[in-house]
Amino acid sequence: MNRYQEEYRRKLVSADEAVKVVKSGDWVAYSHFAMTPRVLDEALARRKDELFDVKIRGVCALHPVKVALADPEQKHFIYNSSFFSGADRRLQDEGLAYHIPGLYHEAPGILRGNHDGPDVAMIVTTPMDEKGFFNFSVSCSYERAVCDKARTIIVEVNENAPRCLGGFQESIHISEVDYIVEGNNEPLFEVPNIPPTEVDKKIARLIVEEIEDGSCLQLGIGGLPNTIGKMLAESDLKDLGVHSEMMCNAFLDLYEAGKITGARKNIDRFKMVYTFALGDARLYEFLHNNPACAIYPVDYTNDINIIARNDKQIAINNAIEIDLYGQVCSESVGVRQISGTGGQFDFTFGAYRSRGGKAFICMSSTKKVGDRVVSRIVPMITPLGIVTVPRTVVQYVVTEYGKVNLKGKSTWQRAELLISIAHPDFREELIKHAEKMKIWTRTNKKLSLAC
Known part of the structure; x- marks a missing residue:
């Protein structure tokens, strides 16, 4: 002994x-x-x-x-x-x-x-x-x-x-x-496999077409990241890297498909960098004593300056709702806390500062609330809801109806762009709200009607 x-x-x-x-x-x-x-x-x-x-x-x-x-x-x-x-x-x-x-x-x-x-x-x-x-x-x-x-x-x-x-x-x-x-030596919690919806597939296609050889990826959990991973695995892209707060199964699928090498990363070359992992038993087995992966504390992985050091950093995050000013709520429904800010702000800001980087906020255009279908693009964030990413930081917003880049856009341009990717059933109602909010012009109206 x-x-x-x-x-x-x-x-x-x-x-x-x-x-x-x-x-x-x-x-x-x-x-x-x-x-x-x-x-x-x-x-x-x-x-x-x-x-x-x-x-x-x-x-x-x-x-x-x-x-x-x-x-x-x-x-x-x-x-x-x-x-x-x-x-x-x-x-x-x-x-x-x-x-x-x-x-x-x-x-x-x-x-x-x-x-x-x-x-x-x-x-x-x-x-x-x-x-x-x-x-x-x-x-x-x-x-x-x-x-x-x-x-x-x-x-x-x-x-x-x-x-x-x-x-x-x-x-x-x-x-x-x-x-x-x-301890009791129970197996680690396994994330259930969430099958992608048709909306997930449409959003994933819009994002995948923005990803280039050598891009460095941040992905989260759920049907959308898994769908993006599957599409990238079947693409012709090469030399992808990983710098992500979370390690998930989508990265394992990409690695096994030969898409992830990390060869073009500026820092932590050839390493898949993360700060926590959630997946299934296959992912946990992959991580065990694997020198292809490097786990760091979050003040490294999510440091905005560290994120920005890799070229073509891609950040892909979900939202609950976004208002016509471009404010993103990803963590609450009114006063009910759903999740937290997590690293969404960190990676949205850090990816945009990366050379060639892109930050995407993704969501379906609608959701069901009881028996009603409501728009996720709203005039204003639900009262007492939390703004996770301020309008000044948001870059791309993606729904199944398209993707728009809000950087550098004025209030009336933001309203026009966001309404253009809202569900068609809600666009006229959103226009009326934008007019009351003084962020709509006659030019907007003509463009909307032409959509």
Whole structure:
């Protein structure tokens, strides 16, 4: 037994023993996405009656957080999330989850400068390697910053977590860890395969025709990114690169098709750069000990200046609605938080600053609300809704009816362009609103009627 194994044995405790370090009034930081702690969360929830005013912060928990469910009156625990998942939204609907707004790339710096904690870090990791390191696996975003700040560090080991090579700040040494808990070793959360709609296919075609050899890609989750990946895999394009906050299955499909080489990247050449991964078991297996991939903290991947250093950076993001001024809401419906700003602002701004870069905001032209069909292009963002990307930053907007570039356009031009890609059933109504808003001209009217 080497010295690291001896230290491991000394620090190995049960989850119930480890969470005794939490005191009333503490801030507790959970690791993120597929790496949200399960065993430690359940153990902390069992301490409910012993603690008061404990604040928990996480990101996009993919299972219902037990500390929130255990305390509906919130006398003991208050759960906060920087990006809402479906589980977080359901907690919010019961008044049990609160959002922490922010730009994704700023989170590590904010944490390190925060005088209020976190006091305790609860981080899911891979098993310890022979050099004494625990790897943060598929969620690196600001785990290192959390550990740097925390008074006490507890790792929850999951033997099914892939070891994701860095970059930097992708691991923590046993000498820095206070307690080790061996988790339940459940397989990581797998994102269900979302089949593309016809609208997804139309939008994907409009974007794919804008992508060139050597482009560097940022993609997200869902039917649209998967469709774009499939179309690119079947195209004649070559030497694509990856610089993306999220690693998803679409990139794996492109890599296996020989489209991704990273050979034309200006930084991190030949590396697929990301800060967290969400996909299926095939993706997680691909990432394990794979030197073709490099996981970095989010203040690197999402730094606007870093994003801009690769030529032809392509950013592709979804929206909930966009108004006639060009303001984008991608995270709420009125006061109901749906997700978060995440890296959408970072990549929209950073990609435009890249030489030859393009930033796309994508959405279907309509959505169903109950029995009604409503336009996603609206006169003004839904009252009390959140503006995720201000009109000054937006470049391309894409629906199934076309794509428009809003950069450098005046208010009346923006209104005209956006209405031109709205669903035809809503265009005349939008024109009437634009007239009342004083952003429509007689020239606009003639062009609209000619469409």
